Amino acid sequence: MWWETILLALREIRRNLMRSSLTILGIIIGVAAVITMVTLGGGVTAKVTSDIAKLGTNLLLVRPGQGHHGPGGTRSTADAFEVSDAEAIALEIYGLAAVAPVASQVVQGIYGNENWSTTVMGSTNAYLTVRDWLLEKGRTFTDSENRGGKAACILGATVRKELFGGQDPIGAVIRLGKLSFQVVGLFAAKGQSSFGTDQDDFVLIPLRTFQRRIAGNTDVDRIYVSARDGMSTKKVQRDIEALMRERRHIVHGDDDFHVRDMQELLSTMTGTTRVLTGLLGAVAAVSLLVGGIGIMNIMLVSVTERTREIGIRLAVGALERDVLMQFLVEAVVLSSCGGLIGIVVGIIAAIVGAHFLSVPFVFNPGIVLISFVFSGAVGVVFGYFPARQAGQMDPIEALRHE
Amino acid sequence: MNKGTSPQTRSRPLITLHGITKVYGSGLAAMAALKGIDLIIERGEFVAVMGPSGSGKSTCMNILGCLDTPTAGAYVFENVNVEKLTRKQRALLRRHYLGFVFQGFNLLNRTSALENVELPLIYRGIPVAERRIYSLRALETVGLKGWEKHTPSELSGGQQQRVAIARAIVANPKVLLADEPTGNLDSVCSREIMEVLVGLNRDMGITLCMVTHDAHMAIFAKRTIHFLDGLIDADEQNHRV
Numbered sequence: 115m116w117w118e119t120i121l122l123a124l125r126e127i128r129r130n131l132m133r134s135s136l137t138i139l140g141i142i143i144g145v146a147a148v149i150t151m152v153t154l155g156g157g158v159t160a161k162v163t164s165d166i167a168k169l170g171t172n173l174l175l176v177r178p179g180q181g182h183h184g185p186g187g188t189r190s191t192a193d194a195f196e197v198s199d200a201e202a203i204a205l206e207i208y209g210l211a212a213v214a215p216v217a218s219q220v221v222q223g224i225y226g227n228e229n230w231s232t233t234v235m236g237s238t239n240a241y242l243t244v245r246d247w248l249l250e251k252g253r254t255f256t257d258s259e260n261r262g263g264k265a266a267c268i269l270g271a272t273v274r275k276e277l278f279g280g281q282d283p284i285g286a287v288i289r290l291g292k293l294s295f296q297v298v299g300l301f302a303a304k305g306q307s308s309f310g311t312d313q314d315d316f317v318l319i320p321l322r323t324f325q326r327r328i329a330g331n332t333d334v335d336r337i338y339v340s341a342r343d344g345m346s347t348k349k350v351q352r353d354i355e356a357l358m359r360e361r362r363h364i365v366h367g368d369d370d371f372h373v374r375d376m377q378e379l380l381s382t383m384t385g386t387t388r389v390l391t392g393l394l395g396a397v398a399a400v401s402l403l404v405g406g407i408g409i410m411n412i413m414l415v416s417v418t419e420r421t422r423e424i425g426i427r428l429a430v431g432a433l434e435r436d437v438l439m440q441f442l443v444e445a446v447v448l449s450s451c452g453g454l455i456g457i458v459v460g461i462i463a464a465i466v467g468a469h470f471l472s473v474p475f476v477f478n479p480g481i482v483l484i485s486f487v488f489s490g491a492v493g494v495v496f497g498y499f500p501a502r503q504a505g506q507m508d509p510i511e512a513l514r515h516e
Numbered sequence: 517m518n519k520g521t522s523p524q525t526r527s528r529p530l531i532t533l534h535g536i537t538k539v540y541g542s543g544l545a546a547m548a549a550l551k552g553i554d555l556i557i558e559r560g561e562f563v564a565v566m567g568p569s570g571s572g573k574s575t576c577m578n579i580l581g582c583l584d585t586p587t588a589g590a591y592v593f594e595n596v597n598v599e600k601l602t603r604k605q606r607a608l609l610r611r612h613y614l615g616f617v618f619q620g621f622n623l624l625n626r627t628s629a630l631e632n633v634e635l636p637l638i639y640r641g642i643p644v645a646e647r648r649i650y651s652l653r654a655l656e657t658v659g660l661k662g663w664e665k666h667t668p669s670e671l672s673g674g675q676q677q678r679v680a681i682a683r684a685i686v687a688n689p690k691v692l693l694a695d696e697p698t699g700n701l702d703s704v705c706s707r708e709i710m711e712v713l714v715g716l717n718r719d720m721g722i723t724l725c726m727v728t729h730d731a732h733m734a735i736f737a738k739r740t741i742h743f744l745d746g747l748i749d750a751d752e753q754n755h756r757v
Contacts, residue, residue, distance in 0.1 A: 118638065129626065426622050429583065430636040430683065431611025433604055509583050513622060 123444040127451070130416075137412040138452030140405025141492065145456025145485045146463060147398035152481040153464035155391025157473035159384050164474075165307055166380040168246060172211075172347055173376045176203070176337040176354060180372060192370040194333035197321065199361060203337065207353045209345035214240035215334040217324050221291040223277060223317060230276035233316040234267075234290055236324020244338040252284045252299030255320050259298075263322035267295040271303035271314040290317060293327055347375050395481075399488075405452065406492035413445050413500035424504050425512025438505035445497020446490055453489025457482055528595060530690065530723055531557040531580065536589035538575050549575040551746035552589070559690075562717045562724040564734035564754075567743030573727050574695065576743065580725060581614055581693045582606040594690075611639055615684030615722075619696035621676045623668040629655065629679045630664040636687045654682040657720075658712050674705030681712055685722065692716065694726040698733050710736040 127134045178192040200215035218235040239254045241247070252268065259266045267290065274283050283297045295317075304313040325332050341350045351373045358371050417424070424437055461477075468475040538550040549572045557563055567573045578584035579591060582598060585606075591598040593609065601609065610616075615636075623632045633651040642650070655664060658678040668676050677697060684692055694713065698706035714736050716722045726737060734740050735754055742750040 422622065423624055426624060427635070427639075428607065429581075429610065429616050429622075431607060431639045431687075433607045433611075433639075436639060510578055513618065 119439060119443045120447060122440065123447040126444055127448055133412065134448060134451075137408055138405070138448055138455070140408040141402065141449050141452025141489050142405075142456040142459060144398065144402030144405045145453050145489050146460035147401055148395055148485045149457060149460025149478075149481055150463040150467060151394040151398045152391055153461070153476065153478050154467050154471065154473065155387060155394060156476040156478050157464075157468045157471070159387040159391065160476050161473045162383045162387055163380060166376060166383060168304075172341040172343065172345065173244060174339040174341065174347060174351055174354065175374045175376070176339060176358070176371065177335070177374070178371045180368060180370070193362070194335065195337060195371075196332050196334055199358070200334060200337045202357060202361060203339060203354060206357055207339075207350060209342050209350060211340040211342045212240040212243040212338075213340075214238055214244045214338040215321060215336075216241065216338060217321065217329060217333055217335045218316075219324075219328055221328065222289075223273060224289040225277040225283075225286065228277045228279075230273060232270075232273050232276075234324065234328060235316055235318050236321040236328070237318060238321055241318060241338070244340040247304075248302040250300045250302040251282075252297070254299060260320045260322065263320060263326050265293060265295045265323060265327070266298045266320065268299035268301060268318040269297055270301050270316045270318075272312055273315060273317055274300055290319070291328060295319060347377060351375055402485075402488060402492060406449070406496040409445055409449055409493060410496035410500060413441065413497055414503070416444075417441060417500045417504045420504075421507065421512045421515040424507050425509050425515065428507065428509035429513060434505040436505075437507075438501045441501035441504045442494065442497050445501065446493035449493030449497070450486070450490045453486045456489065457486060460485075528592075529556045530559045530561075530594060531555070532590070532592040533576075533580075534590040534592075536576070536579060536586045536591060538572070538579065538584070539587045548746055550579075550586070553746075553748060555741070555748065557691075557723065557725065559723055560717070560721050561739060562714070562737045563726070564737035564740045565725065565727045565743065566729070566731070566734055566740060567749070571743035572746040573743040577693055577695055577725070577727050580691075581616060582609050611636065612687070613690045615687070615689035615692040617677070617680050617684050617692065617694040617697045619699040621668070621673075621680045621700070623676055623679055623683075625669065626667055628665050628667055629660065629671065629682075632668070632679055633682045633686050635683060640687060650686050651682070654686040655679070657685065657716070658682045672705070673701050674708055677701065677705070677709050678712060681709070681716075685716060685720070689722065691723045691725060694724065696727050696729065698728065698730065703732075706730070706733060 204213040216237045533555040536553040539548045565573045634647045637647040717724045
């Protein structure tokens with residue numbers, strides 16, 4: 115009986131194919147929009163997650179100043195770190211893989227006729243470990259370059275492109291600010307970060323060279339600390355905080371430095387993208403409701419048109435319930451068809467969209483199931499009123515209807 | 517109501533109407549369509565109901581067919597008091613014991629003759645295979661063997677009415693109610709339809725109640741009832757040649 119009711123509904127839908135397609139357009143668009151939005155949102159979340167994971171989830175960032183930005187932040191007045199702080203961390207904290215003190219400044223890079231404004235970072239080879247950089251060509255700094263403050267540099271892919279074009283930069287001499295540096299290495303490109311910044315736009319030079327020749331002081335802007343695998347970053351964070359308080363003579367009151375765990379950053383970022391995804395999905399869901407109203411409208415028309423048929427069915431012994439079910443099933447089949455087509459359209463749109471936004475396509479079976487069930491539910495809710503009207507018709511009146 | 521019923525219920529007439537009235541509207545606008553009908557129809561009868569327009573014969577048929585409820589009076593179908601039944605119970609009574617034939621055929625468009633005939637069986641929950649057998653048999657009874665696949669628009673008026681009759685009898689009803697079954701047909705087709713109806717009454721023992729305007733059709737029945745102004749004016753047995 116159920117199967118027959120569904121077959122009957124399908125036949126009725128096929129009879130008015132044009133009208134049925136227009137009716138379910140609203141549902142198709144609604145479901146497709148929900149699936150596209152949520153799937154793309156999932157892709158963005160996945161990209162952010164993987165980007166931050168690339169930084170290393172066991173990465174900690176120690177900076178002078180208080181953690182919060184904006185008004186009330188006292189970062190500018192806090193004392194900078196020194197190399198000795200990084201050395202102390204490396205020496206006294208247990209469970210670290212690498213410690214990289216970093217100082218940086220924007221300078222003009224010049225090679226031949228080309229010039230390009232970029233960030234020069236002074237650090238040690240440990241920087242490659244903590245930030246997960248690989249060399250495409252050349253070598254890292256030698257011990258003597260590090261200790262002696264020699265003028266050697268490793269180029270980021272963007273700087274190389276801007277200054278050298280396709281040429282091999284290794285061994286060439288470029289000017290950074292007023293000084294000449296020999297290019298000893300070239301970083302493999304990482305591309306854009308999920309924050310939209312170009313990660314490849316920098317030049318790495320030995321920290322001592324940076325301090326002596328460019329900055330003219332012994333300041334360290336920040337210290338990257340990478341914990342060994344399996345070490346709790348929370349514990350390492352607490353240890354560093356204790357050590358730095360001791361070194362900076364903070365007995366009570368606010369710390370004038372902060373240690374940020376990348377895991378924290380990761381959860382903040384993914385939290386934000388999830389909220390945005392939810393919001394977009396909710397907006398898309400509204401169009402599903404509008405589609406439901408479209409179905410109700412057409413079902414009401416259909417009930418009026420088929421008054422005579424309803425009369426015949428009631429006369430030959432159909433119960434109110436039978437007629438109600440017939441029209442309800444028709445509405446649900448209609449909206450479910452819309453749901454199925456919408457799922458296909460939505461997945462295709464999500465694949466195309468993911469390609470253009472260059473985020474991964476993450477298939478989300480949950481949202482597919484939810485939107486299918488929801489489209490069916492829309493059919494039940496908006497089909498019920500017309501169906502009840504059909505069932506409650508007076509058979510004599512219905513039979514007389516022309 | 518089954519075969520093993522007691523002699524007492526057996527002796528009861530199939531249909532008993534007692535003091536049936538039907539009033540449409542209320543107050544000053546009230547209009548009595550039926551003003552107290554007493555009528556007994558026995559099993560196996562073939563009754564023709566005649567009368568001018570507005571005499572109440574269609575209203576009476578709708579009440580007999582459980583499509584409408586009387587304002588007052590008693591309607592006993594076998595041993596069931598129909599006027600006390602709910603809407604749903606009346607639908608079940610129609611489903612199991614009544615068949616309808618209408619003036620306008622009332623077939624489902626764009627649906628084959630076979631599927632039209634199957635319709636009452638669907639609501640009786642009869643499986644597809646059996647349904648097919650019964651429906652083909654019913655179509656054969658009305659002389660439409662070989663026309664199963666045709667839709668109403670591909671059939672003549674007489675053929676359409678025969679499909680409607682097949683639909684009415686496919687579920688083996690106790691009573692077949694026909695509301696001007698030949699009203700839309702020419703005299704040749706009308707005669708054919710009447711012969712089908714007479715055959716059903718004679719060979720299958722179906723009780724028939726037919727409204728008609730046409731005295732030529734009424735003479736096919738065994739008994740003729742004349743309605744006038746909401747009352748039964750005459751009730752006579754026909755003596756067919």
